[in-house]
Amino acid sequence: MQISDDMIKYVAELAKLELSDEHKEQAKKDMSDMLEYVNTLNELDTSNVEPMSHCFPVANVLRDDVVTNSNDRDNMLLNAPDKSEDSYIVPKTF
Amino acid sequence: MSKEYEAVIGLEVHVELNTKTKIFCGCSTAFGGSPNINVCPVCSGMPGSLPVLNRAVVDKAISIGLATNCNITRNSKFDRKNYFYPDNPQNYQISQLYYPICRDGKIEIETENGKKFVRIHEMHMEEDAGKLIHNTFTGETYVDFNRSGVPLVEIVSEPDMRSADEVLAYLDKLRLTVQYLNASDCKLNEGSMRVDVNMSLREKGTEKLGTRTETKNLNSFKAIKRCIENEFERQADILDAGEKVVQETRRWDDDKGYSYTMRSKEDAQDYRYFPDPDLVPLIIDDEWLARIKASQPELRDEKKERYAREYGIPEYDIGLITEYKELANIFEDGVNSGADPKKVSNWIIGETLRLAKDFETDIADISFSGKNLASLIKLLDEKKINNTIAKQVFEHVFKENVNPVEYAEKNNLIIKTDTGALAEMVKKAVAANPKAVADMKAGKKKAMGAIVGFVMKEMKGKCDPAEVNKLVMEELAKL
Numbered sequence: 001m002q003i004s005d006d007m008i009k010y011v012a013e014l015a016k017l018e019l020s021d022e023h024k025e026q027a028k029k030d031m032s033d034m035l036e037y038v039n040t041l042n043e044l045d046t047s048n049v050e051p052m053s054h055c056f057p058v059a060n061v062l063r064d065d066v067v068t069n070s071n072d073r074d075n076m077l078l079n080a081p082d083k084s085e086d087s088y089i090v091p092k093t094f
Numbered sequence: 095m096s097k098e099y100e101a102v103i104g105l106e107v108h109v110e111l112n113t114k115t116k117i118f119c120g121c122s123t124a125f126g127g128s129p130n131i132n133v134c135p136v137c138s139g140m141p142g143s144l145p146v147l148n149r150a151v152v153d154k155a156i157s158i159g160l161a162t163n164c165n166i167t168r169n170s171k172f173d174r175k176n177y178f179y180p181d182n183p184q185n186y187q188i189s190q191l192y193y194p195i196c197r198d199g200k201i202e203i204e205t206e207n208g209k210k211f212v213r214i215h216e217m218h219m220e221e222d223a224g225k226l227i228h229n230t231f232t233g234e235t236y237v238d239f240n241r242s243g244v245p246l247v248e249i250v251s252e253p254d255m256r257s258a259d260e261v262l263a264y265l266d267k268l269r270l271t272v273q274y275l276n277a278s279d280c281k282l283n284e285g286s287m288r289v290d291v292n293m294s295l296r297e298k299g300t301e302k303l304g305t306r307t308e309t310k311n312l313n314s315f316k317a318i319k320r321c322i323e324n325e326f327e328r329q330a331d332i333l334d335a336g337e338k339v340v341q342e343t344r345r346w347d348d349d350k351g352y353s354y355t356m357r358s359k360e361d362a363q364d365y366r367y368f369p370d371p372d373l374v375p376l377i378i379d380d381e382w383l384a385r386i387k388a389s390q391p392e393l394r395d396e397k398k399e400r401y402a403r404e405y406g407i408p409e410y411d412i413g414l415i416t417e418y419k420e421l422a423n424i425f426e427d428g429v430n431s432g433a434d435p436k437k438v439s440n441w442i443i444g445e446t447l448r449l450a451k452d453f454e455t456d457i458a459d460i461s462f463s464g465k466n467l468a469s470l471i472k473l474l475d476e477k478k479i480n481n482t483i484a485k486q487v488f489e490h491v492f493k494e495n496v497n498p499v500e501y502a503e504k505n506n507l508i509i510k511t512d513t514g515a516l517a518e519m520v521k522k523a524v525a526a527n528p529k530a531v532a533d534m535k536a537g538k539k540k541a542m543g544a545i546v547g548f549v550m551k552e553m554k555g556k557c558d559p560a561e562v563n564k565l566v567m568e569e570l571a572k573l
């Protein structure tokens with residue numbers, strides 16, 4: 001399947017990516033290859049196969065409503081590129 | 095001449111469920127406190143962390159679904175709604191698009207033209223986002239993930255409402271239902287209930303739907319009413335001018351009393367929903383459904399009927415008492431403790447509501463026990479305290495849930511049945527108020543008040559005014 005310029009521009013916008021022209025061409029090719037690969041699956045006849053909503057035959061993995069976590073703020077904030085004493089700091093939103 | 099229009103309104107209502115923990119992790123949902131203290135790798139979107147569904151969220155969602163006459167989806171699952179915003183750490187929100195937990199419900203509302211049903215299109219479970227705090231001084235934005243992952247249900251109605259009053263009736267019914275189910279406190283001003291209004295106009299008598307707008311940021315029932323009236327005028331003006339309503343999302347500014355465009359259809363977002371591979375399907379079997387059905391509490395309409403039937407109190411009282419399940423609980427507790435239903439009702443719709451207003455107490459936060467109210471009524475019935483003292487004691491029942499008997503005894507408020515002491519006091523009062531006595535003799539009946547007042551004051555109110563009156567009359571007759 002051929003990916004159009006518009007499509008790659010749109011996908012990049014949604015993903016908040018700025019692509020150079022060179023990258024754009026590469027991405028178009030990569031995405032086409034991926035879709036091609038997935039297309040191979042369509043060769044299989046699945047008309048008699050029950051659709052599944054998950055790849056594991058497991059359902060109802062649940063937990064009880066019990067608090068198991070405690071304040072771990074300092075650890076949580078370790079990965080933040082910018083932080084205050086108690087919060088993540090991000091570029092200004094409106 | 096301008097045309098006559100009819101509003102077509104549907105609502106999207108988010109309700110924050112009052113579970114102890116978040117929907118996909120064991121972090122507490124407790125309100126208040128310092129930022130980011132109830133946060134873990136799951137609800138802060140750390141790569142590699144795995145969400146596990148909270149059973150209580152499903153229970154509460156099913157419970158609301160049953161109470162709103164929905165079909166419960168037996169094979170349900172979760173999807174990812176993708177968008178970038180700093181309050182959303184995963185860059186997707188876990189929600190339900192393809193197989194929401196409930197579908198095809200309906201709620202009966204009262205309108206000025208009688209009863210009608212508002213249909214519910216669907217209801218799904220999802221997670222809340224974090225909170226952004228803007229510091230205008232430093233220009234920085236801080237993120238607090240304490241609310242990130244708090245469970246929500248979104249209840250989407252069909253466009254079945256035709257006026258602001260119908261919208262308010264629907265919301266009130268929904269709020270009361272959810273509160274009675276103990277699934278949420280549904281406070282609009284605190285964000286535990288959030289309402290988006292979808293609205294279009296069409297000429298009266300026509301069927302075709304017009305172009306609709308969606309309005310957000312409505313934090314009170316009053317704001318919702320004003321917004322609908324305002325949007326009606328706005329769309330009517332556009333249509334009267336022969337122009338077209340633009341499909342867009344608007345934001346209501348309650349201070350200014352108007353809404354403005356947030357985003358138009360052109361920059362509508364593409365959420366690229368897809369099944370969440372981290373969460374396995376959710377299967378609701380007969381047993382699960384039966385368990386929730388069996389534990390459904392009595393809802394408001396059922397309560398109203400029963401109160402009329404069992405207690406015979408006026409419809410007006412019933413309406414006020416059942417408006418909040420907290421009041422209904424106090425009422426039932428009081429009646430079950432042996433007090434007369436009408437007397438309990440009077441204390442609730444009278445003093446209780448008055449004190450709530452005076453102390454600016456949220457009615458949902460009233461928590462004294464009906465048992466204590468019943469023993470206060472008993473003290474009154476047995477004439478152990480008078481009305482004035484009863485109101486004083488009740489204030490402490492209201493505020494601190496004191497046991498009225500203990501409180502009245504400890505504070506020496508019980509009426510002394512020692513008639514000898516009272517008779518002595520009456521003699522003393524007559525002796526101490528010669529002017530009042532003279533006035534009485536001269537036929538000025540009002541002077542009686544001074545003598546009775548003297549006794550009441552000296553006895554610190556612990557006596558029955560009627561009894562005092564009687565004794566004063568007897569004493570005067572002797573003179």
Ligand SMILES: [Zn+2]
Binds near residue numbers: 069119134135137243
């Ligand atoms: Zn967490």
